Amino acid sequence: MKLQRSVTLSLMAWAFGALLSVWGGFLVLGYQTGVHEADELTDGHLASVALLQLAQNPSPSAVRGGVASLPGLSSLESHDYRQSMSVVVWNAAGAELLRTGEAPAVPFSQGEGFETLLLGAPPVAWRAFSQWDGPAREKKVTVLLGISERDDLARDIAEQLAEPGFWLLPAAVLALGLAIHRGLRPLYALARDVDALDIHQPSPLHAPYPQQEFRAVVNSINTLAARYQAAVSRERELASELAHELRTPLASLTLQAHALRQAAPGEAHEQLLVQLERDALRAGEVLSNLLALARASRTELAEAMQQLDLDAIARAEVAEFGQAALDSGHELGLLSPGPFLMQGHPVLLGLVLRNLIENALSHTPAGTSVEVQLDPQARWLQVSDTAARSTAPPDPAPSGVQRHHSLGLGAGHRVVEKIAAIHGARFEQAAAPAGFTQCYRVVFADARAV
Structure with a gap:
């Protein structure tokens, strides 16, 4: 033992x-x-x-x-x-x-x-x-x-x-042992308070700790507890939203399959098949986002940040989506002045670019230009597109067809928000540059200010 x-x-x-x-x-x-x-x-x-x-x-x-025989000296023989x-x-x-x-x-x-x-x-x-x-x-x-x-x-x-x-x-030894034991009593109290923390509902430590070293530890524990609680709340909220978003296409799949079984061959039959395919793709997209979030959380805890070039990551992602953009009739490009050096997780930043590019290609019509833009001086990356924003109501569904209204970009953008937070960045919808109609941007903190 x-x-x-x-x-x-x-x-x-x-x-x-x-x-x-x-x-x-x-x-x-x-x-x-x-x-x-x-x-x-x-x-x-x-x-x-x-x-x-x-x-x-x-x-x-x-x-x-x-002199031993001299009188009066016998008493001195035993003297030390x-x-x-x-x-x-x-x-x-x-x-x-x-x-x-x-x-x-x-x-x-x-x-x-x-x-x-x-x-x-x-x-x-x-x-x-x-x-x-x-x-x-x-x-x-x-x-x-x-x-x-x-x-x-x-x-x-x-x-x-x-x-x-x-x-x-x-x-x-006894006095020193008692002094050490007495001097460590605040540490024992702190250990008991930390041991009593509820991991599911951590509350701050409020007991008085006058020692400077313990105050630093207490502040760190309270900060960690607050961050953990905030992270748990965000994860619960996000999981609830994604679960709801996943239930919607699954329920729609069931309805569309039932309607398809009862529909007669013809135009309505083909429209039901198209809607069934869209709902299946939507469910797959939500599952992909869930896996991306899980991967981001695992990377945040298990891997350390490293020096990387965001420009190289962007070039690789744009090249990967080149064929998909060509097949969908989109024009995909990259505008970058050169190296964009920073500290981060290359896998997660690749997920950011992948989500933004995929959303732009999936939610814009054919003929739209999509461009990934980087600015190392201003410390941001953004994805812009030229899709026209239509305010017309959607076409009515054929008789017997239950239309599903997807939440659109929400899930993918929540993935981008989480990864941006891991890197101390913020994700926002920015003003579109000249020639574009929509722009989503990730702004990183200045390395000199960190």
């Missing part, structure tokens, strides 16, 4: 990981600093003891034993910072004047300062500090401390410095 990812858990994981990294770095650095400072402290003690010893004037008696230092004092000739502590015999040398000596058998490391009493070099003092004891003290001090960090981490 695949676990769902959580923003809270992801944020906590990243925050805790960052905290752990920083905490670990500070812990290591603090431990190393503690060890270094403890070593410096020990060296300072060695130097201090040497200077104190130089300030004394010891008797020339030889070696003195350890007690150090067993050894002191050796020589005269200028290298003879020992004093030696105390647990250190083995130390070879005499003329050098002074800090050094690490290997003494005894087997050899053991000792930290030593040597100092002469001055330019006269009459007395030399060396103070020694076992390296193991020095390291134990450094480790103890470093651990004492680092120990609070182990207690601090759980407290910091």
Whole structure:
């Protein structure tokens, strides 16, 4: 089972990981600093003891034993910072004047300062500090401390410095987790409100969201809900209109078929066949428009716009309808100054031109000139024709013939309107240019203004 990812858990994981990294770095650095400072402290003690010893004037008696047997010092043996230092004092000739502590015999040398000596058998490391009493070099003092004891003290001090960090981490994790959870409460509220939205009747989100990031999300959701509702309303309205328009020719087909069965052979019989053919073509046209609308909706959701040349699309569509225009007795042409570059869906723009050209050829008499016109500067395409507009009433139908009045250009133009809206354009009936009587235009937004 695949676990769902959580923003809270992801944020906590990243925050805790960052905290752990920083905490670990500070812990290591603090431990190393503690060890270094403890070593410096020990060296300072060695130097201090040497200077104190130089300030004394010891008797020339030889070696003195350890200080552990001295009265009053037994209570210091358990002290954390007690150090067993050894002191050796020589005269200028290298003879020992004093030696105390647990250190083995130390070879005499003329050098002074800090050094690490290997003494005894087997050899053991000792930290030593040597100092002469001055330019006269009459007395030399060396103070020694076992390296193991020095390291134990450094480790103890470093651990004492680092120990609070182990207690601090759980407290910091708990406090950080509570803070993240509290800070994300508006996000939880927004998620609940979005989850409660009715997809069929989405209402805007009205809850207060003071955070700037959430206000942007809320505004986007409200805008999307409004657009979705408007799109659903348009689709329902369009589907209702097209369904009505489809029922009309289907009902007419039924009536015409019934009348054709009862009509006697003759002129009325032929007229019924013509009307039957027209109704069948009309039903096919409505179905084609429904398929075009479905294709436009699918393209709008599934495909991204691309750079295209509308002039090339127009030339291809005009060439495709060339034979149909010739067969119907129309004159079909294209007027374009050249490339018309824009962002869009080539398939849908081809549907626009196809619908406009097909409507012009289908609803104008033979001998009409139909011209596709493009203007890249003004950002529009239009289809114009020279058909004369007649106001005479239609011829009466023969006896027994039920005439069907089609809605004409409505369905095809609704397809063009939808595709134009997808491209941020508007579809309108424009004033016909000189020499033409009717013009339908699609005006695209200026790319520089988008």
